[in-house]
Amino acid sequence: MTKDDPSHLQSARHPLLVVSRRLPTSARLGAALVALALLAGLAGLVGFVPNDPYKFDFANRFAAPAWDHWLGTDNLGRDIFSRVVVGSGIAMTVSIAGVGIAMILGLMVGTAAGFGPRWLDSTTIFLLDSLRTFPTILLAMLVVVIAGPSVFTILVIVVVSLVPGYARVARTQTLALRNETFILAERSLGASPLRIICHHVIPNVFAPLLVIGCMDIPTVVAIEAGLSFIGLGVRPPEPSWGTLLQDGYVHVRATPWLLVAGSIPLALVTLGFTFLGEGLRDALDPKRRRS
Amino acid sequence: MLRYALTRIALAMGTVLLTVLMLVIAIRLIPGDPAAAIMGPRATPELRAAIEARMGLDQPVLVQYIKFLGNTLRGDLGRDVRSEQPIAQMVIEKLPFTLTLIAASLAWSVLLGVVLGFVAALRRASWTDRVIGTLSIAAISAPPFVIALLLMLLFAVHLGVMPAIGAGEPGDPADQLRHLILPAIALGTGWVGYIARLLRASLLEVMTQNHFRTALAYAIPPQRLYVVYALRIAIVPVVTVLGVGIGAMVSGGVLVEIVFSRPGIGSLIYDSVVTRNYPVLIATVMMTTSLYALAMLLADLVTAILDPRVRTAS
Amino acid sequence: MKEQQPANIDIRNLQVSYVGDDGRKLLALRDVSLTIASGEIVGVAGESGCGKSTLVSTLLRLPGDPANIFGGQVVMRGIDILQLSQSEMRELRGRDLAMVFQDPFTALNPVLTIGQQLVDVQHRMSIPRVARRAAALDALQRVRIADASRVMKLRPHQMSGGMLQRVCIAMALLVRPALLIADEPTTALDALVETEIIDLLQTFRADTGSAILVVSHQIDVLEALCDRLAIMYAGQIIECGELRTIIDTPRHPYTRMLLDCDPARLAAGARRLPSIPGQVSRLYAEPAGCAFVERCPRAVDQCANQVPPIQLDTSRFARCHLTPGESR
Numbered sequence: 001m002t003k004d005d006p007s008h009l010q011s012a013r014h015p016l017l018v019v020s021r022r023l024p025t026s027a028r029l030g031a032a033l034v035a036l037a038l039l040a041g042l043a044g045l046v047g048f049v050p051n052d053p054y055k056f057d058f059a060n061r062f063a064a065p066a067w068d069h070w071l072g073t074d075n076l077g078r079d080i081f082s083r084v085v086v087g088s089g090i091a092m093t094v095s096i097a098g099v100g101i102a103m104i105l106g107l108m109v110g111t112a113a114g115f116g117p118r119w120l121d122s123t124t125i126f127l128l129d130s131l132r133t134f135p136t137i138l139l140a141m142l143v144v145v146i147a148g149p150s151v152f153t154i155l156v157i158v159v160v161s162l163v164p165g166y167a168r169v170a171r172t173q174t175l176a177l178r179n180e181t182f183i184l185a186e187r188s189l190g191a192s193p194l195r196i197i198c199h200h201v202i203p204n205v206f207a208p209l210l211v212i213g214c215m216d217i218p219t220v221v222a223i224e225a226g227l228s229f230i231g232l233g234v235r236p237p238e239p240s241w242g243t244l245l246q247d248g249y250v251h252v253r254a255t256p257w258l259l260v261a262g263s264i265p266l267a268l269v270t271l272g273f274t275f276l277g278e279g280l281r282d283a284l285d286p287k288r289r290r291s
Numbered sequence: 292m293l294r295y296a297l298t299r300i301a302l303a304m305g306t307v308l309l310t311v312l313m314l315v316i317a318i319r320l321i322p323g324d325p326a327a328a329i330m331g332p333r334a335t336p337e338l339r340a341a342i343e344a345r346m347g348l349d350q351p352v353l354v355q356y357i358k359f360l361g362n363t364l365r366g367d368l369g370r371d372v373r374s375e376q377p378i379a380q381m382v383i384e385k386l387p388f389t390l391t392l393i394a395a396s397l398a399w400s401v402l403l404g405v406v407l408g409f410v411a412a413l414r415r416a417s418w419t420d421r422v423i424g425t426l427s428i429a430a431i432s433a434p435p436f437v438i439a440l441l442l443m444l445l446f447a448v449h450l451g452v453m454p455a456i457g458a459g460e461p462g463d464p465a466d467q468l469r470h471l472i473l474p475a476i477a478l479g480t481g482w483v484g485y486i487a488r489l490l491r492a493s494l495l496e497v498m499t500q501n502h503f504r505t506a507l508a509y510a511i512p513p514q515r516l517y518v519v520y521a522l523r524i525a526i527v528p529v530v531t532v533l534g535v536g537i538g539a540m541v542s543g544g545v546l547v548e549i550v551f552s553r554p555g556i557g558s559l560i561y562d563s564v565v566t567r568n569y570p571v572l573i574a575t576v577m578m579t580t581s582l583y584a585l586a587m588l589l590a591d592l593v594t595a596i597l598d599p600r601v602r603t604a605s
Numbered sequence: 606m607k608e609q610q611p612a613n614i615d616i617r618n619l620q621v622s623y624v625g626d627d628g629r630k631l632l633a634l635r636d637v638s639l640t641i642a643s644g645e646i647v648g649v650a651g652e653s654g655c656g657k658s659t660l661v662s663t664l665l666r667l668p669g670d671p672a673n674i675f676g677g678q679v680v681m682r683g684i685d686i687l688q689l690s691q692s693e694m695r696e697l698r699g700r701d702l703a704m705v706f707q708d709p710f711t712a713l714n715p716v717l718t719i720g721q722q723l724v725d726v727q728h729r730m731s732i733p734r735v736a737r738r739a740a741a742l743d744a745l746q747r748v749r750i751a752d753a754s755r756v757m758k759l760r761p762h763q764m765s766g767g768m769l770q771r772v773c774i775a776m777a778l779l780v781r782p783a784l785l786i787a788d789e790p791t792t793a794l795d796a797l798v799e800t801e802i803i804d805l806l807q808t809f810r811a812d813t814g815s816a817i818l819v820v821s822h823q824i825d826v827l828e829a830l831c832d833r834l835a836i837m838y839a840g841q842i843i844e845c846g847e848l849r850t851i852i853d854t855p856r857h858p859y860t861r862m863l864l865d866c867d868p869a870r871l872a873a874g875a876r877r878l879p880s881i882p883g884q885v886s887r888l889y890a891e892p893a894g895c896a897f898v899e900r901c902p903r904a905v906d907q908c909a910n911q912v913p914p915i916q917l918d919t920s921r922f923a924r925c926h927l928t929p930g931e932s933r
Contacts, residue, residue, distance in 0.1 A: 026428075130309045132535075137542035138576050141564040142317050222434035226546050229436060230561060249440060249550065252448050259444050267432040274431065501711035507667050509699035509726045509776070520714055598716055600762050 027279020033272025037092060040265075044089025051079035053086050053239055062255040072257040074247055080261045083239035088265060090151070090240045095220035098155055099213045102162035107209075109163065110170025111201055114178060115193045121171070128164040136161045136223060144232040154233050158220050165216075166209060173205045207284045214277035218270035225266060241266055295595050303588040308360070310580045314573055315356050363577070378574045381559065386578070388458050389548070389555035392478065393540045395471055397533070400479030401486060405529065408490025409522065415495065423487060430484030436546035439477035443550060446473060456552040474547050478540055486529055493525040527598050534590025538583040611643030611814040612682045612701070612783040620676030621663050625887075632888040633659040633672065635840040641784065641816040646806070648831035648848075649820045650863065654885040656840040657820045661788050663687075664818075665704060666694055681783060699726055703782035707789040709769035713761045719745075719772055720757030726776050744775035747812070748805055767798035774805050778813065785809065787819045791826050803830050825869035828852055836860045839886050839896035846921020856916070856923035858903050895926070903927060 043049065051069065057077030065072045071080035113124035140157045147153045177183050177200055186196065221241075227233030228242025229249075236243050241262045248258030411423040433441075447455035459467035497503060498521060506520045545557030552558075556575055563571040621634040634656050641647045649657050662670055664679060668691055678685040686697065706712045714722055723741035724734065732740075738757075745753035748771040761769060770790065777785050787806060791799040803826060810817055821827055827834055828848065835845035836859065844857040855861045862881045864870065883900040894909040895901070901908065905926065913924045 126309075130306050130313070137545050138560065138579060141560060142314070142572075142576070144564065222437075226434060226436055230546065230549060232564070245437065245440060252444060256444055256449070259440050263433060263437045263441055266434070266437055270432045271428065274428065501706065501708060502714045504667060505704075505706060505712050505773075506714065506725075507698070508665060508702075508704045509780070510695045510728075511699075511725055512728055515725065515728075519717070524714075524716055599760055600715055 024279060024282075026275045027283075030272045030275025030277075030279060033268055034276050037088060037265075037269045037272055040085055040088040041092030042089070044086040045093065047086075049079075049082035049085045051082045053078060053082040054237055055079075062251070064255075065257065071261045072255065074244075074258055075251045075254065078239075080244070080257055083244060084241070084261050084265055087239045087241040087244060087262075088269075090234060090238065091221045091224060091265075091269065094151060094154055094158065094224050095217045098158035098220045099162060099216050101155070102159045102216075103166050103209055103213055105159065106163045106166025107170045107202070107205070110167035110172075111174045111193075111197045113167065114171045114174025114201075115197070124167070124171075128167055131160070131164050137226070140223065140227055141232065144227070149227075149232045149235060151234060154224050154227055157227075158223060161223075162216055162220070165212065169208055169212065170201065170205050174201050177201060177204070207280075211277050211281040211284065214273055214280060217273045221266060221269055225262075292595065296592055299588055299591045303584045307577070307581050307584045310584075311359070311573075311577050312356055314576055315359065359573070378571055381571065382556070382575060382578055385555050385559050388553060389541075389544060389557060391471065392474055392544055392548070392553070392555065393537065395475040396479035396482070396540060396544075397537070399475065400482035401529075401533065404483045404486025405490055405526070407483070407487040409494065409517075411487065411491045412494035412498070412525075413517065420491075423491075427484035427487045430480050433481075434546075435478050435481060435543035436550055438480050439474065439547045439550040442473045442477055458553050458555075470551075470553070474551050474553060477550075478543055478547050481543075482536060482540075486532070489532060490525060490529055493528050494521055497521050497525045523597060527594055530590055530594050530597065532590075534587035537586035541579055541583060610682075610783075611816070613643055614641045614784050614816050614818075615680040616640070616660075616664075616677070617680065618677040619660070619663065619679070620674070621659055622673045622675060623659070623671060624673070629889055630673075632840055632891070634663065635888070635891065637677070637837075637840070637842055639835055639842060639845065641818055643783065643816045644810060644814045645833065646810055646817040646819060646831045648827035648834045649818065649837055649842075650822065650824055650827055650834060651837035652822060652863075652881075652885050654887065655837040657837050658788070659840075660837075661704075661786055661818075661820055664784070664786060665698065665702060666691075699780050699782075700729055701783040703777035703780050703785050705770070705773045705777055705785065705787045705790050708793050709766050709773055710761065710793070712773055713769065715761055718758050718760055719764075723757070723772070723776060723779060727779055729780075740779060741775075744778045745772070747778060747808070748772070748775045749801070750775075766794050767801065770794060770798070770802055771805065774802070774809060778809060781813045782815055785813075785815045785817045787817065787821075789821050789823075790819065791823065792821065799826060800829075806830060824864060824867040836863065839888055841896065841924065843897070843925075844921065844923040846918070850918075850920045856918075856921070856929060857925050858901050858927070859897050860923075862902075895924070 055078060057073065059077065060069075060073055061075055061077045063069055063073040063077075069079050069081065071084065074080055074083070109124060109128075113121045136157070139161060140154075143157050143160075144153055147156070174197070177196070183196060183200065187193075224233055224240065225242035225245065228240040229246050231246070233242055234240035244258055244262035248255075248260075248262055251258065407423050407427070411420045414420050442453075443455050446453040453473050454470050455473075457470060459470035461467075503521060506516055511520060541557070544555070545561060547553070548555045548557040549561060556579060560572065560575045560579070562568070563575060616637060616639045619634050619637040620632075623631045623633050625631045637656070637660060639647065639649075649660065651657050659672060663672060663674060664686075666687075674687055677687070679687050681697075681701065686694070689697070713719070717725075720738065720741060723744065724737045727737045727740060730737070742753050742757065745756060750756055750768060750771055756764070756768070756772075764772075770793075790806070791802050794802065806817060806819070807830065809815065819827060819830055831848050833846060834848050834851045835842045836851070836857065837843065838859050844851060844855065844860045851860065852864065855864055859881075866879050866881060868878060881900060886896055886899070888896065892898075892912075894907070894911050895904075895913045898904045898908045907926045911926070913926050915922050915924055916928075
């Protein structure tokens with residue numbers, strides 16, 4: 001008669017399946033764009049491009065888009081499209097590596113602060129907050145001054161500016177769990193803090209960190225492009241999107257295609273990861289709010 | 292309220308002091324001889340020694356730091372190594388340009404962002420809401436310097452209707468305004484989108500709360516209902532984010548200033564980095580960080596005014 | 606004081622459904638009828654899930670309420686208010702209808718002072734602001750808040766639950782509604798404060814002559830407060846009548862079990878508190894027989910197959926197959 005209908009139990013399937021079924025169109029679009037960006041990045045890294053991105057062709061400078069050069073050529077006759085693809089490799093590598101390293105470091109710092117003695121926690125929080133008040137670009141310039149411009153420098157800057165955010169998330173979760181009864185029970189049985197972190201903290205922070213990380217990737221791509229644009233990042237002839245934009249800026253009256261080529265992929269990557277990140281956030285949110 | 296304000300002020304000062312300390316330490320870490328880097332091939336031993344003494348590089352970090360703080364409080368930021376110009380003066384000359392840019396960008400983006408977010412929340416799930424949502428996403432999709440580049444391409448180069456370089460003739464406010472338009476649009480666009488989405492989400496959240504239900508149950512007139520009962524609470528996250536936003540605008544502003552060849556703190560910092568002009572670098576970064584800390588402090592204080600619960604919380 | 610005519614509220618055959626989280630249609634109210642005369646306090650009791658919250662929200666019909674009202678009427682002053690548009694309902698709210706909510710801590714706006722909010726609810730009265738402030742002060746005093754002028758300047762987070770609930774009652778006093786709905790008014794409060802609130806609600810009735818509907822799962826509160834009592838189960842009123850008749854001689858087995866479970870009426874100390882086994886059913890379709898059949902200790906064959914009849918008595922009715930003798 002009124003027994004609970006068992007059909008509602010179907011939802012107890014693999015979480016990834018559940019999540020993907022609940023992604024709205026915008027998130028699926030985002031996922032598609034992300035996939036495209038990753039593929040392009042891969043292609044860029046292995047050199048799977050239509051033309052040699054470094055080859056000069058002075059006879060054919062500033063060419064408009066055509067069949068042989070899909071986005072035209074730049075001030076040295078190089079194929080813009082190929083350079084864009086290689087640039088995507090740089091952008092994806094730096095952003096994913098940067099976010100990944102920052103997440104691991106942030107987790108370590110955050111859990112240490114959460115589990116450790118109070119003085120450690122207070123000091124860490126103070127340091128992290130001070131770091132946050134430091135505008136990224138200034139931080140970037142400082143690091144570049146010390147270490148010289150290079151991809152590694154950018155990575156360091158990115159990691160340093162992202163770690164406070166992740167550390168905070170990890171710390172909050174650790175603090176919340178630290179005083180839970182079941183955790184205290186485990187500890188009284190001899191469980192080490194490391195075990196608690198691996199078994200309880202990490203699964204809980206995994207979802208929010210994934211979402212934040214996804215949304216941070218566009219930020220990192222923008223930082224890299226910005227630094228390369230002013231010459232403090234990837235150096236020519238490496239075709240970072242930032243260097244493309246710089247070339248486009250310098251030669252703006254000669255051709256618009258460099259600027260266009262540098263900006264469109266950036267915008268698409270930003271849109272893609274933002275949509276995906278938001279979709280993931282709404283799907284993984286236990287309250288399942290639909291706006 | 293007073294207690295809260297004092298605590299926040301103390302915290303802000305503490306952060307600035309700490310940041311400058313980190314700066315000084317960072318400069319020390321630079322490999323090589325800074326004096327040589329500054330002076331270049333003209334570095335005679337006497338000049339080198341003079342530079343080191345003036346920058347305090349020969350003394351322990353703490354002494355250098357305290358000396359620097361002491362000087363700053365007296366308004367002496369040192370002299371530019373090359374031009375012998377007092378740095379304080381350099382900074383004061385350039386500061387108004389940056390401040391105007393940030394103020395203009397903030398003003399239009401916050402106003403428009405709040406209006407759009409408000410409308411989107413009230414007309415939730417309607418066609419208007421979806422359009423605003425899409426536009427908001429589009430606005431955030433490119434960093435300010437890229438928008439600056441595209442604006443410059445379209446309006447200054449292609450169409451030729453806007454100036455591409457500089458801040459305008461001094462003493463001619465109309466011309467200066469014209470030179471402000473494209474940079475302010477570039478710097479503010481991302482914020483419109485961000486604030487619109489933030490406010491929309493915040494308003495929708497407030498409207499699900501019990502106290503809003505009570506106000507509905509008593510049929511409080513719509514104007515007062517949405518502005519005083521809802522918006523005043525919903526706008527708090529926006530105010531908080533603005534504090535961070537100003538810092539982001541300083542960052543973004545540097546690049547936008549460079550794109551439009553606009554004088555300002557941003558280009559000052561950039562030049563000092565490129566030429567390794569450390570005294571100028573330290574002074575300008577400290578100035579910027581102080582501005583940033585001040586902005587966050589103001590945001591915190593305004594938040595406390597809008598939401599009295601905050602005053603007792605921390 | 607505003608001149609407002611008291612009115613009776615006549616709920617007739619109300620049928621309301623919801624679309625649940627799983628997408629299925631849930632029957633929340635099934636043929637609910639109840640009359641609340643002006644100056645009368647009627648209580649509605651039941652476990653969670655019986656439909657009493659739906660009853661309350663159907664009366665108020667706030668915008669955004671997802672309920673689907675597919676049958677019945679609610680008649681006040683000759684008009685079926687269920688047919689009114691939202692803008693017409695807005696005319697009623699805060700004038701003919703007022704509500705005191707369950708959680709006093711979240712019922713009031715956190716950034717505005719009590720004084721501001723009490724003044725705001727008088728927005729329909731064409732009296733100057735000064736007069737509204739005076740009325741607010743007066744209302745606070747009538748709900749026995751000492752130092753009313755200080756409280757006017759406070760904000761909710763600075764006050765206790767009992768005081769906040771009193772402010773909510775004061776708010777309703779200011780509009781002198783035809784119907785006051787109190788949704789679990791004492792549930793979030795402790796026992797001492799409970800008595801005061803009960804007292805205040807009775808004073809409210811005496812002052813304004815409003816009809817008052819009190820919804821609660823706390824039988825002892827209803828017993829102290831109401832004139833008539835209705836018991837709800839699975840979306841229906843299964844017993845309703847004069848308070849003392851119901852309490853002293855309950856007819857329906859569910860009512861009897863509900864009364865037995867009330868901790869306030871335990872005769873002796875008990876190891877285990879009595880409870881009713883099972884859970885309130887959620888109905889997706891009209892049952893063939895009685896909705897209580899699975900949990901009823903006195904069920905007979907008829908109960909599962911035939912809809913129980915309404916047995917009318919002088920001062921009450923009950924939906925049950927059993928005769929008064931059998932259900933003892």
